Amino acid sequence: MRLHTKLMLGLSFLIMLMGGIFEFTYKNIMESNLKHEKGKNALAVAQSISNMPNIQEAFYTKDPASIIQPIAEKIRKQVGAEFIVIGNRNEIRYSHPNPNRIGHRMVGGDNEAAFKGKSAISESTGTLGPSLRGKAPIFYQGKVIGVVSVGYLQTDIAEEVSKVQKRIFMTTIGILLGGLLISLLISLHIKKAIFGLEPEEIAWMYQEKHAILESIHEGIIAVDTKGLITVVNETAHKILHVPNDILLRGKRIDDVLENTRLLDVVKTGQAEYDREFMILGEVYLANRIPIFDKRGVVIGAVASLRNKNDLSYLLQELSHVKAYAEGLRAQTHEYSNRLYTLLGLIQLGSYKEAIDFISKEVDVAQGIIHFLMKEIPDPILAGFILGKVSLASELKIDFSIDRDSSFIDVPAEISRDSLVTIIGNLINNAFDAVRENGKEEKKVALFLTDLGKELIIEVEDNGNGIAKDEAKRIFQEGYTTKNKNTNAGIGLCLVQKEIHALGGTITFSTNEGEGTVFTVAIPKNGGI
Missing domain, CATH: 3.30.450.20 (PAS domain)
Structure with a gap:
């Protein structure tokens, strides 16, 4: 059973239950109040009649009934009582709605309190049926000489209660119908508010949402x-x-x-x-x-x-990939040019020149590779620098590696990725600087040494240098003097973060129009 159906049925049952309880309770209260009111009225009438002098004096006449009966009937009709019975100490009737019963004994057995001089309200069964009675003693010269009994039949009271009950019933039906309508509207509103979902679906979605939120790294x-x-x-x-x-x-x-x-x-x-x-x-x-x-x-x-x-680390990884890709592309392009040159010499029949060209290229390549393998035995660093050599050749930049360089004693705990980030970004910045210097000679030099307790990295270029007003901001993320490079302003910031993470320092010296030298010192023991 769906939720809105359960809600409607539950609310309907609750309203019906409350309506039934209301009707039952109100009926009992009305019946009790009506009996109380009728009893008080009957007692008041009985007391009034018992205090009438002509009634008291009639008891001492030869035919009391002839005097008392007309008075009692007149009053009965005025007050709407079912009966007014007046009797003497022997309970012999002097008045009754049915004249044939005058002279007979009173029925009900509830006159004892009146003969003791007390007024009382009682319920008993007489000749006319079950009734509610008001009993009052009749005094004459301080003695109880008779009793007045004024009564209303229980059936009359029940009939009045029934009339009121009908109105209560109609009111209850109206409340029930209104409650059913309200319960329907409430269930439809709840259904709309929860998008027609069931409690089980809502619970599952809550758990799913919680799991999704906890699985997010943000x-x-x-x-x-x-x-x-x-x-x-x-x-x-x-x-x-x-x-x-x-x-x-x-x-x-x-x-x-x-x-x-x-x-x-x-x-x-x-x-x-x-x-x-x-x-x-x-x-x-x-x-x-x-x-x-x-x-x-x-x-x-x-x-x-x-x-x-986290984003900085991602940028570092992307920078490494980009650097490797650029190195491979540069090598491919450079060797393609050399193959075309070699092909041209062979086609021209210049075999000696072709052999000399091949020997020269082999000597240069082998020389660089041999140097890197000897002084920078780490394959990641050596391969990365070799890629930069090829890129420089493609860009027509004179990129030299100081022959006194040595990067043999690099502790294993120093991240190679961090070193690649530092060296790569410094070299890239130097390449960009010399390409914009407007000079015929575009030179970049790299020096690496592991002598002593620190790793020293030095990159020098003959670019335009750094202006004094820019020198304080070059390590700020996003700051750049380049206009075309959308990724500019990140390299030196990453370099500084990596160096600080390794416990090192970075400094630079520059002369406007002459070039810049960046020097990095990284302790081998992690700064401890």
């Missing part, structure tokens, strides 16, 4: 329009350094994390992407997106937080 925080946290995943707890057992849901976002701008997004309804945000000394990239309901009204906002260092 921190997720959502708030409502009042700035109260509605969703926060485990990664966000770690970012905020808040244990998972501390409940953040329901707290104000400003009390947990300041300057999140989530409430600004709620107010403006405008999303913000890739905005830097500082949390506990670390830089995060934040995406802030408003949450809309089906009417297009903003009902909250959600932020995703990602550590900027």
Whole structure:
């Protein structure tokens, strides 16, 4: 059975139960009140009659009934009582609605209290049937000489209750019909609010949502329009350094994390992407997106937080791949040119020149490879530098490696990827610098040494140098003097981060119009 059907049936049953209880209770209250009211009226009439002098005096006449009967009947009709019976101490009737019963004994056996001088209300069965009676003693000269009994039949009371009960029943039916309509509307509203989903489906979706949120490596925080946290995943707890057992849901976002701008997004309804945000000394990239309901009204906002260092590592990996690709492409292009040259010499019959060309190229290539294998035995570093040699040849840049270089004693704990990032970005920057210098000679020199307690990396170029007003900002992320390179402004920032991570330092010296020298010192013991 579907949820909205259960709700409608449950609410309908509840309303019907309440209606039945209301009708039963109200009927009993009405019946009790009516009996009480009738009893009081009967007693009041009985007391009034017992105090009438002509009634009292009639008891001492030869025919009391002839005087008492007309008076009693007149009063009975006026007050609407079923009977008014007046009797003497022997319970002999002097009045009765049925004149034939005058002179007979009173029936019911409830005159004892009246003969003791007390007025009372009683229920008993007489000649006319079950009735509610008001009994009052008749005094004469301080003595009880008789009793007045004024009564209403129980059937008359039940008939009046029945009339009221019909009205109650109609009212109850109206309440039931209204309740059924309301229960239907409530069930339909709930069905619409939960998109027609069943409780089991909602529970499954909640678990699924929780699993998805926890599987995301980014921190997720959502708030409502009042700035109260509605969703926060485990990664966000770690970012905020808040244990998972501390409940953040329901707290104000400003009390947990300041300057999140989530409430600004709620107010403006405008999303913000890739905005830097500082949390506990670390830089995060934040995406802030408003949450809309089906009417297009903003009902909250959600932020995703990602550590900027994660993106930096990704950029490093991409830089390595790009560098390897450029090296391979340069080598392919360079050897293609040389093969074309060799092919031309052979076609011209210049076999001696072709042999000399081959010998020269072999000597140069073997010389560089032999040097790298001897002084830089690490295959990752050697292969990377060889790729840069080929790239420089393609770019017509005189790229030289100092023959006094030695990078043999490089500790295994120093990341080769970090060294590739440092050397590669410094060389790339040097290539870019000499290509823009406008000089005929474009020179870049690399020097590596592992002598002593530090690894020294030095890259020198004869570019235009660095202006004084730019020298303080060259390591800032995003800062660049290049206009065309969309990835500019990242290399030196990555270099500095990698060097600091290794416990090293980077310095540079420059002369405008003459060139720049970058020097890196990395301790072999990790800075310990």
